[in-house]
Amino acid sequence: MAAQVKSKQRVEEHGEVFTNEREVNDMLDMVKQETERIDSRFLEPACGDGNFLSEVLRRKLAVVGERYGRSQLEYERYMFVAVSSIYGVDIMADNVAECRERLYGIAEDEYEHRFKDECRAEVLDSIRYLLSKNIQCGDALTLTAADGDPIVFPEWSLAMGSKVRRRDFTFAALLNVSAEEPTFDMLDEIDQDEMGKIIPKPIREYPLTSFLEVAKYE
Ligand SMILES: C[S@@+](CC[C@H](N)C(=O)[O-])C[C@H]1O[C@@H](n2cnc3c(N)ncnc32)[C@H](O)[C@@H]1O
Incomplete structure (x- = not known):
């Protein structure tokens, strides 16, 4: 079993105690259907x-x-969707x-196990890029990244064929979705519908691109 504690100091300073595998599975089983929905x-x-x-x-x-193991292209597209919908x-x-390395390793192992020498380097490059954007170092209480800027997450959605759409949202705006009143000065980053429901506004929208080329966005 993996160690649940790295050091006493980290437990004291950051409450860092990792959850064991059995508890992880028990908790995820409570939302089993969602864990098995690719997107x-x-x-x-x-x-x-x-x-x-x-x-x-x-x-x-x-x-x-x-679902898609028989077609390499379909498998690659939906592997992209599976990874792109995971954030931390x-x-x-x-x-x-x-965390990034672990997720990458899981995707790489599955992909290579299935398609062996047919695996495409650009698919794995895209997966690595997704993880660099979706798994971030920052403070989830102040919603700021390690560099002091607001935490921003990309939303990825599959468009037609192999194209994907990327829209970036601040973490703060996403959290406001569940708030009754917008918190602090969010007005540039949210809209409200006629019922007063808060809708986050993207801070940046990107042109459609192939899922194989997302790493070229920046
Ligand atoms: C109890 S551990 C849980 C880790 C993981 N979720 C698990 O169950 O194995 C808490 C984690 O929160 C992180 N953490 C502590 N304060 C945080 C903060 N303000 N923002 C983001 N992460 C924080 C720690 O570094 C640690 O990895």
């Missing part, structure tokens, strides 16, 4: 080294394999690096 979005604001997110990815990829934040840079 359901999961955002974990204190993701550690990815105990929950990696199990979510495993479950999603099992479904991708069952952690305040510790080493946890973030480990």
Whole structure:
């Protein structure tokens, strides 16, 4: 079993105690259907080294394999969707690096296990890029990234064929979706519909691009 504690100091300073595999599975089973929906979005604001997110990815990829395993292109598109819908934040840079690497390793192993020498490097490059954007080092209480800027998450959605759409939202605006009243000065980043429901506004929208070329966005 993986260690649940890295050091006493980290427990005291950051409450860092990792969840064991059995508890992770028991908790995810409470939302089993969502964990098996390829495009359901999961955002974990204190993701550690990815105990929950990696199990979510495993479950999603099992479904991708069952449904699309016979067509490499379809498998690649839906593997992209599975990874692109997983988000995490952690305040510790080493946890973030480990979480990204772990998720990447799960996707890479599954992909290589299925398609062996036919695997395409650009698919794995896209997966790596997604993880660099979706798993971030920052403070989930102040909603700021390690560099002091607001945490921004991309929303990825599959458009026609192999094209994807990317829209960036601040973490703060996304959290306001569930608030009754907008908090602080969010007016540039949210809209409200006629019922007063808060709708986050993207801070940036990107042109449609192939899922194989998302890494060229910046
Ligand atoms: C109890 S551990 C849980 C880790 C992981 N979710 C798991 O269950 O294995 C709490 C995590 O929250 C992180 N953390 C503590 N304060 C945080 C903050 N303000 N913003 C983001 N992450 C934070 C710690 O670094 C640690 O990885």
